[in-house]
Amino acid sequence: MTRSLHAADVLLPGGWARDVRLDWDAAGRLTAVTPGAAADASAARAAGPVIPGMPNLHSHAFQRGIAGLTEYRGQAQDSFWSWRTLMYRFALRLDPAQLEAIALWLYVEMLEAGYTSVCEFHYVHHDADGRPYADDATLALALLRAAEQAGIGLTLLPVLYQSGGFGGLPPGDGQRRFIRSTASMLRLLERLKPLCEAQGARLGLAPHSLRAVPPEGLREALAGLEALDATAPVHIHIAEQTKEVDDCLAWSGQRPVAWLLDHVPVDARWCLVHATHMDADEYRRAAASGAVAGLCPTTEANLGDGIFDLPAWRSAGGMWGVGSDSHICVNAAEELLMLEYSQRLARRERNVAADTSQPQVATAMTLAAVRGGAQAAGRAVAGLAVGQQADFVVLDAAHTVLAGLPAPEMLASHVFASQRTSAIDAVWVAGRPRAQGGRHPLHQNAAAAFVAARRQLLNTP
Ligand code: NGQ
Ligand code: ZN
Numbered sequence: 001m002t003r004s005l006h007a008a009d010v011l012l013p014g015g016w017a018r019d020v021r022l023d024w025d026a027a028g029r030l031t032a033v034t035p036g037a038a039a040d041a042s043a044a045r046a047a048g049p050v051i052p053g054m055p056n057l058h059s060h061a062f063q064r065g066i067a068g069l070t071e072y073r074g075q076a077q078d079s080f081w082s083w084r085t086l087m088y089r090f091a092l093r094l095d096p097a098q099l100e101a102i103a104l105w106l107y108v109e110m111l112e113a114g115y116t117s118v119c120e121f122h123y124v125h126h127d128a129d130g131r132p133y134a135d136d137a138t139l140a141l142a143l144l145r146a147a148e149q150a151g152i153g154l155t156l157l158p159v160l161y162q163s164g165g166f167g168g169l170p171p172g173d174g175q176r177r178f179i180r181s182t183a184s185m186l187r188l189l190e191r192l193k194p195l196c197e198a199q200g201a202r203l204g205l206a207p208h209s210l211r212a213v214p215p216e217g218l219r220e221a222l223a224g225l226e227a228l229d230a231t232a233p234v235h236i237h238i239a240e241q242t243k244e245v246d247d248c249l250a251w252s253g254q255r256p257v258a259w260l261l262d263h264v265p266v267d268a269r270w271c272l273v274h275a276t277h278m279d280a281d282e283y284r285r286a287a288a289s290g291a292v293a294g295l296c297p298t299t300e301a302n303l304g305d306g307i308f309d310l311p312a313w314r315s316a317g318g319m320w321g322v323g324s325d326s327h328i329c330v331n332a333a334e335e336l337l338m339l340e341y342s343q344r345l346a347r348r349e350r351n352v353a354a355d356t357s358q359p360q361v362a363t364a365m366t367l368a369a370v371r372g373g374a375q376a377a378g379r380a381v382a383g384l385a386v387g388q389q390a391d392f393v394v395l396d397a398a399h400t401v402l403a404g405l406p407a408p409e410m411l412a413s414h415v416f417a418s419q420r421t422s423a424i425d426a427v428w429v430a431g432r433p434r435a436q437g438g439r440h441p442l443h444q445n446a447a448a449a450f451v452a453a454r455r456q457l458l459n460t461p
Contacts, residue, residue, distance in 0.1 A: 006044070008046075030384065033386055048396055051114075059120050059121060066086070096138050096142045099142045106330065110324070111151065112422065113330050114332035117373075121157050125180055141195070147199075150440070158205060166250070204232045205225045210260065255282060258279075277306060293313055294323055321375070322336065362412040395424060
């Protein structure tokens with residue numbers, strides 16, 4: 001088995017380096033990263049520039065099945081909330097085999113698109129009637145199997161979902177598959193912990209949002225998680241929509257992020273997913289907490305959320321990463337493009353996410369998103385450095401848009417100029433090739449099973 005790679009250009013945590021040799025151990029951990037190394041027969045040779053694999057910090061796998069199916073105006077004004085009603089309807093029909101087929105194809109797509117690990121924010125727990133499956137972990141196990149089969153790294157985040165709105169409003173009927181008590185969540189986590197460990201996955205917890213988890217459930221679940229694993233990642237959706245901010249103000253007198261920071265010890269284990277609507281004080285305080293901002297630019301655009309103020313977050317020292325969330329788009333480069341473009345449009349500036357220490361915007365964004373994504377994942381996937389996993393992407397140096405350019409411009413062209421076609425040649429996870437020539441070996445079979453599952457679902461009354 002190959003345990004080393006030599007590449008003319010490699011994006012290391014500190015920037016681009018020349019003639020780099022990467023060595024890793026049997027577990028896929030980097031044991032040496034050596035710039036200025038001579039190429040020899042003992043190492044595989046990368047045909048193009050090597051960049052770190054991108055952790056995808058936010059995914060609801062099943063939603064890949066409705067991507068493209070809600071792009072029409074169904075009422076006087078469509079919104080996040082009307083989309084959510086359609087999405088719930090779809091979620092009510094899923095069976096375990098369909099979820100597994102959708103997730104497997106999604107993870108294959110992710111690997112082909114430069115994501116080497118994924119944080120799965122998993123909230124469809126029960127059967128269609130809202131009753132726990134005979135094995136309560138049935139749907140979580142389907143996700144674990146899909147990730148294992150595709151060969152993508154996984155952080156599994158079972159979701160606590162208890163109320164239909166702020167102030168403990170009863171959940172709606174469409175939410176019946178999501179709802180569980182805090183005690184049953186803690187039992188599920190205990191059941192899943194050894195299974196995750198056995199496949200190198202990390203287990204965390206996701207209180208869905210402040211509207212879906214009342215303060216008591218939040219407190220008890222966090223205490224239970226702490227007892228199970230005091231360093232486990234905690235993810236929460238927060239301040240995505242302005243209605244959510246208004247409802248939180250009406251309930252508590254505080255904005256969601258301010259409420260969270262005042263009532264819960266938020267720290268570097270936390271990922272604040274979206275965090276779109278913060279005031280200046282919230283930007284400062286949330287960044288100072290050490291939490292990662294979980295940005296999902298294409299989903300946030302698709303759902304009409306609003307625009308995250310990236311310069312405010314960066315100037316407060318905030319960590320950030322990207323996720324594909326609803327999977328309206330599955331492409332790590334395109335999330336970076338959308339994020340940068342939303343900033344350019346809002347500010348009428350260019351290269352907003354770059355700075356004097358790293359003026360190449362695609363390089364700066366890739367490094368930041370890998371670091372933040374790894375922190376949110378709670379896994380050693382923070383880039384090409386000793387002790388981190390050998391998760392990397394080889395760009396396709398022969399792609400017309402990239403050919404003949406210096407490495408930083410190849411990455412810039414991959415992100416900004418590859419016209420939505422992937423300029424990726426190979427993708428490696430934990431030192432093993434998962435996609436080659438831009439293709440995952442399961443591509444064809446997984447795609448066919450996805451199409452069949454979606455057809456079944458659309459024909460289910
Ligand atoms: C989700 N999606 O968990 O999939 C949510 C909608 C809800 C986003 N926040 C579901 N983008 O809010 O209950
Ligand atoms: Zn989400």
